Amino acid sequence: GGGGWLLTRYRQQIEDNQVRAELLRAYNAADVTLCNGQLCANVETKGRSYGDRRQYRQVKPR
Numbered sequence: 001g002g003g004g005w006l007l008t009r010y011r012q013q014i015e016d017n018q019v020r021a022e023l024l025r026a027y028n029a030a031d032v033t034l035c036n037g038q039l040c041a042n043v044e045t046k047g048r049s050y051g052d053r054r055q056y057r058q059v060k061p062r
Contacts, residue, residue, distance in 0.1 A: 030059040 031042035043057040050056040 029061050031062050032059060 033040050041059040043059055045057070047058050050058075
């Protein structure tokens with residue numbers, strides 16, 4: 001009944017918050033800044049590329 005729905009809802013919120021926390025930790029460790037209101041990053045040019053078109057690179061740590 002209602003208890004199962006509530007448990008599922010809280011479990012999803014916890015998982016969402018864990019993902020947000022992981023992203024925030026990665027952002028805080030990354031060498032990024034704002035460039036005219038856009039996010040800029042100091043990337044690993046010789047590192048592996050990611051994405052279906054290999055359009056992503058890892059950001060260097062601070």
